[in-house]
Structure formats: C-alpha cells, structure tokens
Amino acid sequence: MIPSTFDYVRVNSVDAAVAALRAGGEDAKVITGGQSLLPLLRMRLAAPSILVDCSDIDEMQGVTDNGDSVTIGAATTHWAVMHNDLVKAHVPLLAKATATVADPQIRHRGTFGGALAHGDSAGDLPSVVLALDASMVIAGPDGRRTVSAKDFFVDYFTTAVGADEVLVSITIPKLGAGWGTHYEKFNRTAQGWAIVGVAAAVKVEGGKIVDARIGLTNCAPVPVRASSVEAALTGTSASAAEIDAACASAAAGTHATTDLGADKEYREHLMRVLTSRAVAVAAGV
Amino acid sequence: MPEVRITVDGDLVTDEVEARLLLVHFLRSNANKLGTVVGCDTSSCGACTVLLNGRSVKSCSILAVQADGNSVTTIQGLAGEEWHPVQEAFKECHGLQCGYCTPGMVMSTVDLLSENPNPTEEEIRDGLHGNLCRCTGYHNIVKSVQHAAELMKGGSK
The missing domain is CATH 3.10.20.30 (Beta-grasp domain)
Incomplete structure (x- = not known):
C-alpha cells in the first residue's frame, strides 16, 4: 500500500513548524514518529498536502522537573518516556500505561504527544493524562495556550489542537506520597487495542482510600473520568470487598459502543471488573 | 524530490x-x-x-x-566473518518454518537482547510482541532467543 503524494519538511523550531503548517493550509499535518499516521497514509484514509516533521525540535524532546510537576516534550518517544527516571519516580502510572502501548518497535518510534494529538478513543494514554489532571501547551499563529486534559479531547480523533497548531508539551502534576497507581487493560489478541482500559491512582492513608482518580479508555468518544467511582471510593477502607462495591458504578456517564471487539453491555461489565482490579492493585490490596 | x-x-x-x-x-x-x-x-x-x-x-x-x-x-548487516549469534541460534534451534518472519524476528531479538541480556520466557514473548509468525507457534523461536542469550554471554559458541 502506497500513500498518495505529499510534500515533506523537517523543521527545528516550534515557530518554524507553525509557519509551515500555516503555509501548508488546512491539509498540512504534523508528524513526529508517525506510528498512527503512517498506517492512515498507506490506507489513504489520510491524504495531507504536506507533512511537517517536528521530531527534531529540541524543545519538544525529553522530560524536565518543575518541582511539583514534570513536563514532557510532545515528541518524546514512548520508549524514552517509559524508561525516564523522572517519569518512573513521579508519574509511574504513565510509565506503566506506556509499556502496554502497541509493541517495542512502535514504542521506539511513536511519541507521547503524537498519541494524544491523534485522539484515538482506544489509545491508552489519553485516559492517563485525564486521570492525572495534565495540561497541554499548544502553539499556534497567535502564540501559545494551555489546555487542560479535560478540554483537550473533543471527539473521536479530534482534539483541541487546530490545523495550524502544534502540541508542544504536556505537564503532569506529581502525585506525591501515599499514592499508588495501576493501568489495567483488556484485549483479546497481541497488538489489539484496549477493549477497555482503566488508569487508576488512589491515595491510601491509615487503611482508607482518601482520594481517587480513575480514567477510562475506550468507553466513550473521548477518555472519561469515572467520577462516581472516585466519589464512592473516597473514605472507604482499602479492602477488596469495599473497592469492588465502590466500582459498581464504573459505567455511569460512559458512552460505550458495540463493535467487533465487544458489545456495549460487555464493555460496561469490563469497566466494573477492570476498575475494581486496577484500584485494588493501586491500593496495594 | x-x-x-x-x-x-x-x-x-x-x-x-x-x-x-x-x-x-x-x-x-x-x-x-x-x-x-x-x-x-x-x-x-x-x-x-x-x-x-x-x-x-x-x-x-x-x-x-x-x-x-x-x-x-x-x-x-548483522553477520561479520561468522553469523551473528542470534542468526546462529535461530538455525541451531530451528526457530522458523517458512522463514518469512525470520528477518524481523532476528532483528527484534537483537534489540531485545541488547536491552535485556537475560530475558525470562515471559520477557521474550513480550519482547517479540510486535512480530507475528504464522508457522511455528513461537516455541522454537523462544528457544532460539534463549539459546542466543546463552551464546552472547560468551564462551559456548
């Protein structure tokens, strides 16, 4: 399968990327690792006029420590993210979820920001950044703006990043002491997308869950927080039975679809089961 | 262009x-x-x-x-005067049938062993997650990777 023709330019600054996108018009497209984009190009589901390669922009690479948060360049590869000491120490949920993305070859090339900007509802990382209250810096012709994760994901394959904009970096608050995390994912075959995934972070003090954040993968057109579970968990004892009871409402507020992988009812069942499992592991139960 | x-x-x-x-x-x-x-x-x-x-x-x-x-x-580009240990191991353990997936299997194994010289069976299967084989059922491929790890520890080749 051969992509249709397009132009290509590799840029070395965010300003140059924005200028190239603007000059390229509405069919210009950012590429970093291209691990989501190349399959679309080959199947001709996407036919951009020009690809603006942002993988060599220094500012979009690597992880920096801000004290109470870490900032990850959007073009940092999955492999670099999951092996980064700052990420492992302060955002372990992201390291764990990233280790489940696709396969080693794709993790070597694919990028954190690319996976977010692609906006695939079955992608693992959107629910993680939603659960962790991350914020994204987006650069465009009018300068830069910061968008919270809850406003970043708009619809299937649609994010807050405009046609002439670039996702530059993602800032994730550190959770601090007492928090445990886990990413639980269910799929039927090697390389399969998550039928349902659950990103869980819970804070346990004196045997009780005092705070909880749950993000759900592939349960709606965009990642969603299991807000009713978060509320139900807060104040419960960190025991298997109480966690299981609190997770009974995991499907509330979701909009699961029926497809070849699973029907709606089965997905909602998985939401309850996987949320309970994820929380139990995160809470050390 | x-x-x-x-x-x-x-x-x-x-x-x-x-x-x-x-x-x-x-x-x-x-x-x-x-x-x-x-x-x-x-x-x-x-x-x-x-x-x-x-x-x-x-x-x-x-x-x-x-x-x-x-x-x-x-x-x-793997082999020098002699085959690369991973190539040698795939031959020795017959880690293939039709052989079509083998170039990719070998290259993924080289990468896997460079990162983890002593992988468990589970780590091998996870490390080759991105490579499909429709013939072998993977058993001999896993054995090949284990044998390659032994060869690359030096000595037994």
Whole structure:
C-alpha cells in the first residue's frame, strides 16, 4: 500500500513548524514518529498536502522537573518516556500505561504527544493524562495556550489542537506520597487495542482510600473520568470487598459502543471488573 | 524530490526519493537489501523490522525521508566473518518454518537482547510482541532467543 503524494519538511523550531503548517493550509499535518499516521497514509484514509516533521525540535524532546510537576516534550518517544527516571519516580502510572502501548518497535518510534494529538478513543494514554489532571501547551499563529486534559479531547480523533497548531508539551502534576497507581487493560489478541482500559491512582492513608482518580479508555468518544467511582471510593477502607462495591458504578456517564471487539453491555461489565482490579492493585490490596 | 542520505549496513546510500517512499521500499529498491521483506504492510507483523540507530523499528511504518541522516541495520548487516549469534541460534534451534518472519524476528531479538541480556520466557514473548509468525507457534523461536542469550554471554559458541 502506497500513500498518495505529499510534500515533506523537517523543521527545528516550534515557530518554524507553525509557519509551515500555516503555509501548508488546512491539509498540512504534523508528524513526529508517525506510528498512527503512517498506517492512515498507506490506507489513504489520510491524504495531507504536506507533512511537517517536528521530531527534531529540541524543545519538544525529553522530560524536565518543575518541582511539583514534570513536563514532557510532545515528541518524546514512548520508549524514552517509559524508561525516564523522572517519569518512573513521579508519574509511574504513565510509565506503566506506556509499556502496554502497541509493541517495542512502535514504542521506539511513536511519541507521547503524537498519541494524544491523534485522539484515538482506544489509545491508552489519553485516559492517563485525564486521570492525572495534565495540561497541554499548544502553539499556534497567535502564540501559545494551555489546555487542560479535560478540554483537550473533543471527539473521536479530534482534539483541541487546530490545523495550524502544534502540541508542544504536556505537564503532569506529581502525585506525591501515599499514592499508588495501576493501568489495567483488556484485549483479546497481541497488538489489539484496549477493549477497555482503566488508569487508576488512589491515595491510601491509615487503611482508607482518601482520594481517587480513575480514567477510562475506550468507553466513550473521548477518555472519561469515572467520577462516581472516585466519589464512592473516597473514605472507604482499602479492602477488596469495599473497592469492588465502590466500582459498581464504573459505567455511569460512559458512552460505550458495540463493535467487533465487544458489545456495549460487555464493555460496561469490563469497566466494573477492570476498575475494581486496577484500584485494588493501586491500593496495594 | 528530496534527497536522502541513509547509512545502510555501514554504507552510505544517497538518492532522490519521493516523500511518500516507505523506508522498507528504499531498503529493497534503492539499497538492494532484499533480506528485509514486506509482510503485512499494515504495521502488524514486524517482518520488515530493522534497527534504526540501534533500535528496532518497522520499516513499513517509516518514511525514507524520516530516516534521512540516520543509520539503518538490516538482516544483511548483522553477520561479520561468522553469523551473528542470534542468526546462529535461530538455525541451531530451528526457530522458523517458512522463514518469512525470520528477518524481523532476528532483528527484534537483537534489540531485545541488547536491552535485556537475560530475558525470562515471559520477557521474550513480550519482547517479540510486535512480530507475528504464522508457522511455528513461537516455541522454537523462544528457544532460539534463549539459546542466543546463552551464546552472547560468551564462551559456548
């Protein structure tokens, strides 16, 4: 399968990327690792006029420590993210979820920001950044703006990043002491997308869950927080039975679809089961 | 058309290419590396796996222009005077039947063992997650990787 023709330019600054996108018009497209984009190009589901390669922009690479948060360049590869000491120490949920993305070859090339900007509802990382209250810096012709994760994901394959904009970096608050995390994912075959995934972070003090954040993968057109579970968990004892009871409402507020992988009812069942499992592991139960 | 300069198995290959040319087609058509094969052409099977700057990648999922200025190792660049230990191990343990997935399996194994010289069986299966084999059921492939790890520890070859 051969992509249709397009132009290509590799840029070395965010300003140059924005200028190239603007000059390229509405069919210009950012590429970093291209691990989501190349399959679309080959199947001709996407036919951009020009690809603006942002993988060599220094500012979009690597992880920096801000004290109470870490900032990850959007073009940092999955492999670099999951092996980064700052990420492992302060955002372990992201390291764990990233280790489940696709396969080693794709993790070597694919990028954190690319996976977010692609906006695939079955992608693992959107629910993680939603659960962790991350914020994204987006650069465009009018300068830069910061968008919270809850406003970043708009619809299937649609994010807050405009046609002439670039996702530059993602800032994730550190959770601090007492928090445990886990990413639980269910799929039927090697390389399969998550039928349902659950990103869980819970804070346990004196045997009780005092705070909880749950993000759900592939349960709606965009990642969603299991807000009713978060509320139900807060104040419960960190025991298997109480966690299981609190997770009974995991499907509330979701909009699961029926497809070849699973029907709606089965997905909602998985939401309850996987949320309970994820929380139990995160809470050390 | 953009000109690319890609070091392939130690030799610099320079050519004008269309931006849409996939790296796997560059390797086969422009660099004459026919050992790297096109399998599924959908990013799934990993038969086209090569090392890009030392790390395994699927060459059907990279544009040649993205690899400009970088270094690629194909299955044809592994052996020196003798076969690479991973090649030797796949032969010794018969880690193949039809052999079509083998170039990719070998390259992924080289990457896996460079990162984890002593993988458990589970780590081997997880490390080869991006490579599909429709013949063997993977048992002899796992044995090959285990044997390669032994060979690369030095001594027993």
